[in-house]
Amino acid sequence: MEENVQLNLELMKKEQKANSFIRKLLRNKTAVIGLIIILITIICALFSPLLSTHDPNKVNTVEAFKKPGEDGHILGTDEYGRDLYSRIVYGSRISIIVGVLATSLGAIIGIILGLISGYKGGITDNIIMRLMDGMFAFPFILLAIVMMTVLGSGLQNVVFAIGIANIPSYARIVRGQVLVVKEQDYCQALVALGASKFKIVFNHILPNILSSIIVYATLNIAGAIISEAALSFLGLGIQPPTPSWGNILKSGKDYLITAPHIASFSGLAILMTVLGFNLFGDGVRDALDPKQKQ
Amino acid sequence: MFKYTLKRLVQLIPTLFIVVLIVFIITRVIPGDPAAVMLGPQASVEDVENLREKLGLNESIWSQLGDYLKGLLKGDLGDSYYYNEPVSDIIAERFPATFVLSISSMIISLLVGIPIGVISATKQYSKFDYITMILALIGISMPVFWLALMLVLIFSVNLGWLPSVGMGSEGFVDIIKHLILPSISLAVISAGVFARFTRSSMLDIIKEDYIKTANAKGLKQKVVVWKHAFKNALPPIITIVGIQFSSLLSGAILTETIFSWPGMGKLIVDAIEKRDYSLVQGGVIFVAFVYVIINLAVDLSYALLNPKVRAGFEGTSEGRK
Numbered sequence: 008m009e010e011n012v013q014l015n016l017e018l019m020k021k022e023q024k025a026n027s028f029i030r031k032l033l034r035n036k037t038a039v040i041g042l043i044i045i046l047i048t049i050i051c052a053l054f055s056p057l058l059s060t061h062d063p064n065k066v067n068t069v070e071a072f073k074k075p076g077e078d079g080h081i082l083g084t085d086e087y088g089r090d091l092y093s094r095i096v097y098g099s100r101i102s103i104i105v106g107v108l109a110t111s112l113g114a115i116i117g118i119i120l121g122l123i124s125g126y127k128g129g130i131t132d133n134i135i136m137r138l139m140d141g142m143f144a145f146p147f148i149l150l151a152i153v154m155m156t157v158l159g160s161g162l163q164n165v166v167f168a169i170g171i172a173n174i175p176s177y178a179r180i181v182r183g184q185v186l187v188v189k190e191q192d193y194c195q196a197l198v199a200l201g202a203s204k205f206k207i208v209f210n211h212i213l214p215n216i217l218s219s220i221i222v223y224a225t226l227n228i229a230g231a232i233i234s235e236a237a238l239s240f241l242g243l244g245i246q247p248p249t250p251s252w253g254n255i256l257k258s259g260k261d262y263l264i265t266a267p268h269i270a271s272f273s274g275l276a277i278l279m280t281v282l283g284f285n286l287f288g289d290g291v292r293d294a295l296d297p298k299q300k301q
Numbered sequence: 302m303f304k305y306t307l308k309r310l311v312q313l314i315p316t317l318f319i320v321v322l323i324v325f326i327i328t329r330v331i332p333g334d335p336a337a338v339m340l341g342p343q344a345s346v347e348d349v350e351n352l353r354e355k356l357g358l359n360e361s362i363w364s365q366l367g368d369y370l371k372g373l374l375k376g377d378l379g380d381s382y383y384y385n386e387p388v389s390d391i392i393a394e395r396f397p398a399t400f401v402l403s404i405s406s407m408i409i410s411l412l413v414g415i416p417i418g419v420i421s422a423t424k425q426y427s428k429f430d431y432i433t434m435i436l437a438l439i440g441i442s443m444p445v446f447w448l449a450l451m452l453v454l455i456f457s458v459n460l461g462w463l464p465s466v467g468m469g470s471e472g473f474v475d476i477i478k479h480l481i482l483p484s485i486s487l488a489v490i491s492a493g494v495f496a497r498f499t500r501s502s503m504l505d506i507i508k509e510d511y512i513k514t515a516n517a518k519g520l521k522q523k524v525v526v527w528k529h530a531f532k533n534a535l536p537p538i539i540t541i542v543g544i545q546f547s548s549l550l551s552g553a554i555l556t557e558t559i560f561s562w563p564g565m566g567k568l569i570v571d572a573i574e575k576r577d578y579s580l581v582q583g584g585v586i587f588v589a590f591v592y593v594i595i596n597l598a599v600d601l602s603y604a605l606l607n608p609k610v611r612a613g614f615e616g617t618s619e620g621r622k
Binding site: 037137138140141142144145146147148149152153154156157229233236237240241242243256259260263264267270271273274275277278281282285286289 | 315316317318319320322323324327328435438439441442443444446447448450451453454458547548550551554555558559569570573574581585588589590592593596
């Protein structure tokens with residue numbers, strides 16, 4: 008009976024905490040703007056066939072380089088006469104998929120390595136962290152570029168390259184937090200009570216450091232979207248005719264004088280989405296960790 | 302400080318070794334024959350075999366790694382397949398351009414970002430604060446390659462004010478003219494980061510008692526802000542400057558490609574297109590080394606400016622003095 012009451016109290020506390028987080032987040036105007044931008048991008052990605060006005064891959068050279076608004080093409084057409092608006096709408100799919108999957112891949116592996124490194128300490132910590140230092144020694148995009156060169160282009164490889172390049176940041180953040188949390192009284196008490204290491208790490212330490220991981224991951228999605236665009240812009244990422252904002256921008260670069268709208272709109276789509284995630288990420292951080300709000 | 306420097310230098314050795322190892326593993330162990338990839342699908346089996354022999358790919362990976370490390374210690378990064386020149390010579394020729402671009406971008410971003418951050422902090426929640434912080438966030442969200450294209454479109458194509466290709470060779474003024482657009486496009490993100498970080502760091506300091514005391518003593522606002530507050534807000538800013546300097550190297554890879562700036566970024570991207578693996582490998586290792594050394598310099602300057610860091614390490618001796 009007493010256990011049930013305690014369980015209910017704990018659930019209520021968790022619910023209150025979640026409610027207060029959502030309230031704080033929704034009170035933050037810039038975070039709400041960010042959330043709206045993210046939702047628009049997600050809706051574009053999910054309902055591309057419904058929202059697009061033309062087939063994004065249909066070549067019609069007669070219609071090439073139409074200006075925005077000309078002949079029913081909201082944002083004009085590209086060098087092959089393909090509708091730019093439809094290509095940008097479909098391009099949101101790649102950005103969201105890469106943003107979410109690459110961030111998740113980097114986060115999952117990085118969190119596990121950070122937890123092991125921080126909790127175990129000693130030689131395990133040393134080996135993992137030196138490896139992370141080595142990976143951290145590369146400029147992020149360079150590591151991704153090198154991997155893409157070897158792996159070859161394609162969605163799967165883009166996710167893999169950006170995800171792997173993300174691992175060291177998560178491992179470092181998690182390790183630093185674990186070092187602090189594991190010394191706290193409740194963790195020491197769990198050790199004294201004979202709780203298994205696995206249980207302590209995953210059931211007790213991880214939930215306590217989750218907020219900083221969530222903040223970082225939200226901001227990291229923005230980074231992953233830019234990285235995908237950069238790789239595709241360099242010709243290493245998503246290959247045409249599949250529309251991605253990066254490869255649309257790449258083709259726009261070649262026609263900057265004759266058709267500046269191609270580069271302008273595709274880049275604007277990247278900027279707005281990244282800005283959305285950054286605004287939202289800042290809001291999440293402020294709501295989860297008010298100490299950082301300045 | 303000497304002990305601290307020594308410790309950081311020793312820590313550098315395994316990091317650098319791992320850097321070489323990672324590049325090696327990525328370029329050699331992952332499926333695919335580098336020699337076949339370099340020569341393309343039309344190459345004969347004989348040609349591929351000859352190139353494998355020339356590159357030492359027929360030896361075991363450990364023997365290849367050993368040879369490469371030996372060469373590396375002597376400054377030998379192998380030979381470029383495409384240019385038929387030592388990789389180290391090509392890098393020595395190209396790196397100064399990247400260095401100039403990174404330094405000029407850093408100067409621009411510091412000159413813009415730090416004063417904005419300081420003023421925003423002293424005028425917290427004012428219109429200036431809101432507008433500049435929104436602009437800073439837009440700057441941080443900016444895809445550098447898109448900004449570069451837009452600058453070319455406006456200032457080179459439409460207005461015809463500035464050149465958009467190459468580094469220029471007709472004297473100092475010509476080089477500066479060529480430098481403006483690439484360095485501005487590279488500086489925008491860093492300026493945004495500096496503005497936000499300086500503001501946050503200054504706000505922490507402004508709340509301290511000694512600042513209130515300085516204000517109460519009737520010191521001029523300028524003196525309180527720049528001499529007392531900013532000086533103490535500086536150590537964390539220096540760390541972020543170092544981090545940004547490293548990320549400028551990342552940004553340079555893309556910026557140089559757009560502006561055909563003859564630096565390391567363009568060199569590596571071109572080498573990838575030409576499938577010149579030795580050059581890619583050498584270039585990447587070199588950039589990573591520079592990246593590591595910048596981070597070391599940042600850590601050391603941070604320790605120099607912040608006695609607590611040194612005391613934390615030397616605890617028993619210097620910390621007690």
